[in-house]
Amino acid sequence: MTLWSGRFSESMDNTLWELSESFSFDHVLYAYDIAGSKAHARGLAKAGLLSDLELSAITTGLDEVAKEFETGAFVRAEVDEDIHMAIERRLTELVGEPGQKLHTARSRNDQVATTLRLYTRDALTQVAQASLTLAEALVAKGSEYSEAVLPGYTHLQRAQPVLLSHHLNAHALGLLRDVDRLMDARERMNVSPLGAGAIAGTSLSIDPSFTASLLNFDAPFINSMDAVSDRDFVAEALFAFALLGIHLSRLGEELVLWTTQEFDFVKLSDAFTTGSSMLPHKKNSDVAELARGKSGRLVGNLTSVLVMLKGLPFTYNRDLQEDKEPLFDSVRTSLLVLRSLAGAVESATMNVERMKSASSDELLVAIDIAEALVGEGIAFRVAHEIAGRAVGEAVATGMPLSQIIASSPKLRKFAHLFEAGAALANRTSPGSAGPETSVYQGKQLAESIAQAAARVAQGR
Numbered sequence: 001m002t003l004w005s006g007r008f009s010e011s012m013d014n015t016l017w018e019l020s021e022s023f024s025f026d027h028v029l030y031a032y033d034i035a036g037s038k039a040h041a042r043g044l045a046k047a048g049l050l051s052d053l054e055l056s057a058i059t060t061g062l063d064e065v066a067k068e069f070e071t072g073a074f075v076r077a078e079v080d081e082d083i084h085m086a087i088e089r090r091l092t093e094l095v096g097e098p099g100q101k102l103h104t105a106r107s108r109n110d111q112v113a114t115t116l117r118l119y120t121r122d123a124l125t126q127v128a129q130a131s132l133t134l135a136e137a138l139v140a141k142g143s144e145y146s147e148a149v150l151p152g153y154t155h156l157q158r159a160q161p162v163l164l165s166h167h168l169n170a171h172a173l174g175l176l177r178d179v180d181r182l183m184d185a186r187e188r189m190n191v192s193p194l195g196a197g198a199i200a201g202t203s204l205s206i207d208p209s210f211t212a213s214l215l216n217f218d219a220p221f222i223n224s225m226d227a228v229s230d231r232d233f234v235a236e237a238l239f240a241f242a243l244l245g246i247h248l249s250r251l252g253e254e255l256v257l258w259t260t261q262e263f264d265f266v267k268l269s270d271a272f273t274t275g276s277s278m279l280p281h282k283k284n285s286d287v288a289e290l291a292r293g294k295s296g297r298l299v300g301n302l303t304s305v306l307v308m309l310k311g312l313p314f315t316y317n318r319d320l321q322e323d324k325e326p327l328f329d330s331v332r333t334s335l336l337v338l339r340s341l342a343g344a345v346e347s348a349t350m351n352v353e354r355m356k357s358a359s360s361d362e363l364l365v366a367i368d369i370a371e372a373l374v375g376e377g378i379a380f381r382v383a384h385e386i387a388g389r390a391v392g393e394a395v396a397t398g399m400p401l402s403q404i405i406a407s408s409p410k411l412r413k414f415a416h417l418f419e420a421g422a423a424l425a426n427r428t429s430p431g432s433a434g435p436e437t438s439v440y441q442g443k444q445l446a447e448s449i450a451q452a453a454a455r456v457a458q459g460r
């Protein structure tokens with residue numbers, strides 16, 4: 001017999017039961033549901049709907065149920081349709097009549113919305129923290145190899161030499177925006193739906209702002225129908241996870257490339273690589289491939305929830321139960337990928353020589369020749385053409401570009417641009433890839449990281 005079986009004379013078909021039960025996945029919400037119930041019980045007591053004795057029986061009973069979940073001692077009863085029913089059923093077994101009063105002035109509709117917000121609020125903070133840790137690992141790796149230079153690519157063709165730290169910082173900045181986005185979503189969602197009831201509130205004199213403050217929400221809901229229908233917070237969290245996933249997948253793709261024998265810019269530690277079941281010599285960058293591959297689910301989970309929400313009439317519909325698995329999956333996936341990548345980055349060894357030799361490709365100096373000509377008053381388009389012709393000659397004759405420049409009466413004064421490190425040192429405009437500006441960039445990043453850390457700490 002379920003807790004709602006009063007008006008039914010036949011028991012539920014087994015297939016429908018399997019279709020509709022959610023305990024198998026929503027049991028992970030137990031701690032949040034219990035926190036919500038404890039606050040609700042205090043609200044009922046404040047409204048005179050529970051005696052002090054009943055309140056303390058409920059509170060102790062709920063703590064007992066929480067302990068059962070923590071220790072794995074909780075036994076699901078056949079009638080436990082979802083985590084909310086399971087906890088109430090068990091509570092009532094433990095404490096008797098007070099347990100039967102807990103659901104006064106509450107529906108599973110405002111209950112599940114409250115529980116899920118509490119879960120999402122924590123999840124956003126955790127993912128933000130893990131994103132920050134990865135950003136810090138990237139910045140630290142750049143500082144560890146502060147002088148390392150590699151080619152920056154456009155179209156995956158060598159473009160200009162850049163400091164390794166400049167490249168890794170670029171990934172870190174995306175992650176810092178993720179931290180901000182996650183914490184923005186957290187701020188917006190921190191509104192309590194508790195007290196909205198099934199749809200229209202209640203005739204009993206509860207105070208939603210009291211329970212909201214007990215649960216550290218910034219405010220109670222304004223409109224009971226919005227409170228039970230709204231899943232914007234799930235969609236927004238899923239979007240933040242999806243975009244984060246895209247960033248992780250772009251980082252993953254570069255690690256995949258950089259660990260190939262062809263690039264050979266980086267070696268991942270044994271702890272963060274995998275072997276092949278057949279080929280004894282293989283050491284694969286599965287961590288980076290999975291970072292790339294898992295982004296698919298993060299985007300998919302966002303899509304499922306948006307499609308599920310589309311066209312749903314107000315207010316609660318059982319469709320909404322489909323918000324949970326995508327959300328749980330995205331939280332778990334984001335955390336796993338972030339933590340694995342952080343470990344992989346922290347323990348990676350950069351092949352400084354190899355990156356340097358790739359970036360000393362002389363053709364990468366062509367832009368410096370053109371810019372040097374601009375310095376002499378030549379229009380950039382003309383300068384581009386002159387440098388381009390020299391490159392064309394180098395490619396056609398197989399002669400090094402430096403030699404072609406040295407043997408040209410008009411261009412030989414630029415021969416020094418081919419000296420080691422000259423092209424990189426020439427990148428002096430604000431925010432550029434050279435060593436001179438990297439000092440200021442380092443300061444800016446340190447500030448951004450400190451700000452992000454403070455924001456995450458506030459969410460804890």
Ligand code: ARG
Nearest residue numbers: 022082108109112316320321
């Ligand atoms: N398990 C449901 C969910 O996840 C909550 C229950 C609300 N069910 C209902 N019939 N009102 O959305």
